[in-house]
Amino acid sequence: MADQRHPRGAIWEAGPSPAVGAQDERHPTIYYDDGNVVVSGLTQRGDRQHFRVLPPAEIHKSILARHSPVLADMFAIPPLRAPVGCQTVYAESYDGVVHVQMPDSAEELVSFLNMFYDPLGTAYKRFDPNTPVLVEGALKLAMKYECDALRHRIVSSLEADWPQTLAQWDARRAEAVILRSEHSLQLTGKVNGLYLDDRLPEPASTIRIASDYGIPSILPAAFYTLALLSTDADWDDCRANPGKHLRFGARTARWRLLDKRDLMRLVHGQKLLAGHTRSIGTDIFGPRCQRGVKGCTKARSDCWKYFQENAPNSMDDPLDILHDCMRLDTLFSDLPCAACTSDIIVMAEKKRRELWRSLPAVFNLE
Numbered sequence: 001m002a003d004q005r006h007p008r009g010a011i012w013e014a015g016p017s018p019a020v021g022a023q024d025e026r027h028p029t030i031y032y033d034d035g036n037v038v039v040s041g042l043t044q045r046g047d048r049q050h051f052r053v054l055p056p057a058e059i060h061k062s063i064l065a066r067h068s069p070v071l072a073d074m075f076a077i078p079p080l081r082a083p084v085g086c087q088t089v090y091a092e093s094y095d096g097v098v099h100v101q102m103p104d105s106a107e108e109l110v111s112f113l114n115m116f117y118d119p120l121g122t123a124y125k126r127f128d129p130n131t132p133v134l135v136e137g138a139l140k141l142a143m144k145y146e147c148d149a150l151r152h153r154i155v156s157s158l159e160a161d162w163p164q165t166l167a168q169w170d171a172r173r174a175e176a177v178i179l180r181s182e183h184s185l186q187l188t189g190k191v192n193g194l195y196l197d198d199r200l201p202e203p204a205s206t207i208r209i210a211s212d213y214g215i216p217s218i219l220p221a222a223f224y225t226l227a228l229l230s231t232d233a234d235w236d237d238c239r240a241n242p243g244k245h246l247r248f249g250a251r252t253a254r255w256r257l258l259d260k261r262d263l264m265r266l267v268h269g270q271k272l273l274a275g276h277t278r279s280i281g282t283d284i285f286g287p288r289c290q291r292g293v294k295g296c297t298k299a300r301s302d303c304w305k306y307f308q309e310n311a312p313n314s315m316d317d318p319l320d321i322l323h324d325c326m327r328l329d330t331l332f333s334d335l336p337c338a339a340c341t342s343d344i345i346v347m348a349e350k351k352r353r354e355l356w357r358s359l360p361a362v363f364n365l366e
Contacts, residue, residue, distance in 0.1 A: 027051050027106075030113050038094040041106040049106035050094055051113055104141060111137030115150055127161055129202035132209040133254075139213050155215055161201040162218035166356040169221065169319070176200060180249055189247035196249045201225075202235065204253040207262055220359035227270050227363075228317055229253050269363040276318040276355055280304075284325060284347050293337035300336045300344075303328065322352040 027049055035052035043049050092099045102109060115138045124131050135154050142150040163169040183189055183196040191199075203226035210218050228251075235254040238245045245252070258266070285304035289296035307321060315321070324331060325348035328341055335341050360366045 024048050024050065027110065030110065030117065036097050038097055038099045039102050039109065040094070040099065041102045041104050041109045043106040047106075048101075049109075050099075051109060052095065052097070053113065104144075105137070108137035108141055111135060112141040114138070115142075115154075124157060127199055127201055129198060129200060129205075131157065131161065132202070132205035136209055139209065143213065158206065158209070158215060159217055162206060162221045164217050164221070166353060169356070170323070173320075173323075183249055189249065195242065195246040197238075197246055197252050200251070202253060203229070204235075204255055204257045204262075208254075208257040211262065216360075216365065219365050220363065223266060223269055223363040223365070224273075224319070224359055226253055227266060227273060231255055265363045265365070269359075270316075272362045273316070273318055276351075277315060277321065280318060280321055280325070280348075280351070281308075284344055284351070289337060289340050291337060291339055293340070295334075296337040296340050299332075299334050300340060302334065303332060303336070306332070318355060319352060322348045322355070326352070 025047055031050065031052045032054070033052070035054050037054070038050050038052045040048050040050045092101070104112075111134060115135075124134060128134075135157070139151060139154045141147070142154065163172050179191075179199055180196055182191050189195055201222075203222040206218060206222040207226065210216065210222065233245065233250055233252040234256075235252045236256075238250060238252045281304050285300045287300075289300070307324070308315065326345050328335055328344060336344065355362075
């Protein structure tokens with residue numbers, strides 16, 4: 001990953017030039033009358049947007065001034081003054097206070113500044129699929145301006161949505177099952193105005209931010225989740241016609257955010273996961289009963305046949321299949337013999353742990 005930090009002498013490089021006909025505007029919320037400095041950046045449409053704030057030494061001092069040496073140094077420099085008539089005024093001012101034109105976009109500044117006016121992160125809800133998109137600008141500037149505490153807070157928030165252990169994966173899986181059940185009972189597919197897809201983390205944007213800003217801890221779970229989704233289930237396309245897919249619990253991804261390397265990793269992982277699924281049939285349910293119990297071998301075969309015929313969606317999900325193998329007694333009345341059932345459970349648990357540990361290799365993340 002390219003280093004996002006800038007040398008302290010280079011952060012004042014000029015930002016993009018305003019578009020012809022561009023207008024100045026004040027941000028609708030981050031513009032405080034008692035602020036004594038204005039920072040500004042260009043919007044995507046080329047307008048310059050202004051934010052009136054308190055300087056870093058006064059905005060959540062324990063967070064910003066202490067943890068951003070770059071910004072602390074910047075605001076410690078006395079502002080330039082120029083003579084106008086009989087008085088001296090700020091050479092660069094806006095609305096009567098010091099004005100600093102930042103080299104960053106207005107959208108990035110919104111994300112960044114909101115973090116300091118919302119230090120507890122209340123704007124970002126748990127499992128919100130939009131979180132990676134919303135915090136990307138803040139994370140970029142946190143790294144650029146060496147706000148290590150802010151970067152840590154953002155990374156921790158992302159990690160909280162994506163399991164790093166198999167136990168965490170199972171906990172998230174159980175929550176998702178409950179959520180899916182709640183939504184299936186609603187005619188519109190909505191609970192509190194949200195579809196199921198609006199209440200679970202979105203993998204493609206997670207992969208993008210984790211790859212671009214060095215957060216490898218969340219990549220295995222994000223890639224595994226993405227591997228279970230169809231490329232036809234596009235975030236934007238499904239929201240253009242939500243009644244067709246989202247209403248019935250469809251999961252989607254922002255596929256357009258993935259680059260060639262992401263897609264190659266995904267395809268590689270999907271092939272290996274398919275191999276893991278096939279191995280469940282041969283290694284766990286394929287062997288004959290070593291104790292010669294009548295009907296046991298057929299029962300093993302019937303169990304695997306059931307998985308193939310009645311769980312077509314989970315056949316792409318070897319972790320889920322192996323989870324079901326560990327609870328055969330809750331799924332089948334005609335079980336293999338007690339000894340074989342115990343062997344299946346032990347083998348499934350072992351294979352499941354091994355598969356989870358191997359996910360970085362499965363998706364070429366190492």
